[in-house]
Amino acid sequence: MNSKSIRAVVFVSVGVLALMGLLLWLGAAPPVWADPAPRYVAPDGDDSKTCDSIPNRCRTIQRAIDVSGTGDEIYVSGGTYTSAIGTVAVITKELVLEGGYALDFSAHDPDLYQTVLDAQWGGSVISITNAGDVLLHFLTLTHGDGAGNCFSGGCGGGIYLKDTNVHIGHCVITDNVGGTAGNGAGGGIYVNNYNTDSHVDVWGSRIVSNTANTELSSSSGGSGGGMYISGGTVSLRENQVLDNVGHVSYLGSGGGIDLETVSGAEVLTNTIRGNKAATSNWSSYGGGLLLSSSSAVYVAGNHIEDNWTNPTGGSGYGAGVLVWYSDAHLARNTIISNSMGITAIPFGKGVYIESTTPVTLSNNLIARNAADVYGGAVCVGRYSSPASQALLVNNTIADNGGSGVVAQWYAVVTMTNNLIATHTVGLTNTYPASSTISADTNLFWNTNDPITGTNAVWQDPLLTADYHLGSGSPAMDAGLTISWLTVDLEGNPRPQGAKYDIGAFEEVKVYLPLILKGY
Numbered sequence: 001m002n003s004k005s006i007r008a009v010v011f012v013s014v015g016v017l018a019l020m021g022l023l024l025w026l027g028a029a030p031p032v033w034a035d036p037a038p039r040y041v042a043p044d045g046d047d048s049k050t051c052d053s054i055p056n057r058c059r060t061i062q063r064a065i066d067v068s069g070t071g072d073e074i075y076v077s078g079g080t081y082t083s084a085i086g087t088v089a090v091i092t093k094e095l096v097l098e099g100g101y102a103l104d105f106s107a108h109d110p111d112l113y114q115t116v117l118d119a120q121w122g123g124s125v126i127s128i129t130n131a132g133d134v135l136l137h138f139l140t141l142t143h144g145d146g147a148g149n150c151f152s153g154g155c156g157g158g159i160y161l162k163d164t165n166v167h168i169g170h171c172v173i174t175d176n177v178g179g180t181a182g183n184g185a186g187g188g189i190y191v192n193n194y195n196t197d198s199h200v201d202v203w204g205s206r207i208v209s210n211t212a213n214t215e216l217s218s219s220s221g222g223s224g225g226g227m228y229i230s231g232g233t234v235s236l237r238e239n240q241v242l243d244n245v246g247h248v249s250y251l252g253s254g255g256g257i258d259l260e261t262v263s264g265a266e267v268l269t270n271t272i273r274g275n276k277a278a279t280s281n282w283s284s285y286g287g288g289l290l291l292s293s294s295s296a297v298y299v300a301g302n303h304i305e306d307n308w309t310n311p312t313g314g315s316g317y318g319a320g321v322l323v324w325y326s327d328a329h330l331a332r333n334t335i336i337s338n339s340m341g342i343t344a345i346p347f348g349k350g351v352y353i354e355s356t357t358p359v360t361l362s363n364n365l366i367a368r369n370a371a372d373v374y375g376g377a378v379c380v381g382r383y384s385s386p387a388s389q390a391l392l393v394n395n396t397i398a399d400n401g402g403s404g405v406v407a408q409w410y411a412v413v414t415m416t417n418n419l420i421a422t423h424t425v426g427l428t429n430t431y432p433a434s435s436t437i438s439a440d441t442n443l444f445w446n447t448n449d450p451i452t453g454t455n456a457v458w459q460d461p462l463l464t465a466d467y468h469l470g471s472g473s474p475a476m477d478a479g480l481t482i483s484w485l486t487v488d489l490e491g492n493p494r495p496q497g498a499k500y501d502i503g504a505f506e507e508v509k510v511y512l513p514l515i516l517k518g519y
Helices: 003-020 061-067
Strands: 038-041 072-077 079-081 089-091 095-101 115-118 126-137 140-142 147-150 153-155 159-169 172-174 177-179 183-185 189-192 199-203 206-208 211-213 221-223 227-230 233-237 240-242 245-247 251-253 257-260 264-268 271-273 276-278 289-292 297-300 303-305 315-317 321-324 328-331 334-336 345-347 351-354 359-362 365-367 378-382 388-393 396-398 403-409 411-416 419-421 425-429 435-440 443-445
Touching: 038 061, 061 072, 061 089, 061 095, 089 095, 095 115, 147 177, 153 177, 153 211, 211 221, 257 264, 289 297, 321 328, 351 388, 378 388, 378 411, 396 403, 403 411, 403 419, 403 435, 411 425, 419 425, 425 435, 425 443
Parallel strands: 038 072, 072 095, 079 115, 089 126, 095 126, 115 140, 126 159, 140 172, 153 183, 159 189, 159 199, 172 206, 177 211, 183 221, 189 227, 199 233, 206 240, 211 245, 221 251, 227 257, 233 264, 240 271, 245 276, 257 289, 264 297, 271 303, 289 321, 297 328, 303 334, 315 345, 321 351, 328 359, 334 365, 351 378, 359 388, 365 396, 378 403, 388 411, 396 419, 403 425, 411 435, 419 443
Antiparallel strands: 147 153, 177 183, 183 211, 221 245, 245 251, 251 276
């Protein structure tokens, strides 16, 4: 891949966002570098050279960075790269770092020529500070330890980044730790763009088996096992965020992804699976995804499955997703089989919402997130006034154990066109004097439905094994028109018939062509 096509990847990734009109960062341009100079790195290179040609290739990545000018592109052949100081690459200038080349640079095949940066537990794999724009492409980052990077602990085992626009594409970030003592954050990726409007773009990457904090102590905490991003704007697309851990001991949050104080974000079409906020008995928050004190967040088309807050007990909040004081819209996600410890006090195993800014859930499938009392699918609540607020439209909420949707303590919940089925209790509020539920045109099919609101349908929805509407379902053509909701979970147009269907899936109508016989 040549330098022009590398830059095109970044332009396309930003251009898609602009077209969607979802983020506030449209004024932040991608890197535009005139006439970048290529640099070359290979295991058989020589660090006494200047890396400016294939015959003059360097042996270490840091040597190529040091001799590069602003905007240069560093091409790295397959192999494993280490450093005597642990950290393999310290970046303080704009550049492109791309792996996946043959030893003689005659071919570019990232699967065949894997480029591995191994910090050997001696520091973060890559450290990036005040660098303007940086593109990382086709790299594997492993065995990083962010100890000492952050006050009172460690952060950024795979990537430590501050005040920089970063574009991370088709990378593997695995087996890194944020910290081993005190508090830890960002086992795989740590970003602190709090004082800037910098942008983070991660696409097509695998963030696997990273841990924010490995200290076995009840006095420490861990945040963002896979990623911890604070400040600026964010785009996460088509990534696999798997088997990451916030804290191996007690207080953990954001096992997979932790987004805090971001001013705009889209989290699109990612697989977020098998992550744990904590692995021991204590309060923990957001097993798969944690959104905290953030604005303009759009979470859509993701598969969020088998995430945990704390497998061995204690109280937990939002095993799948936790929204904490954030302006967020969750749309067209599959949130399924997320859990907490057997002895845990569970608050929203699928989704927990505590936000005085209204949070919207539309076209989501929320299923098999079993809980007894406090909302197997969705729990909305706050301990005091003003109330937490949520709007639920056209969601399918099924098989979540004891309860489907719970308004807990101070809460305002508005529900339209939702399908809530096969729970002990479908919809309830635990403190009626301090919570308000407005429900209109929802389908209920549960053992006990103490609250159904107005125009409720109380019939078996005849769901298929994958929660679509079966033939003859009473949910078909039974919903209200929602002018801003024009597609279903799978992108099919709404409505297909005379009226909207209830639930996340619109039953697709197939019209056979009329064949006229000749006379």
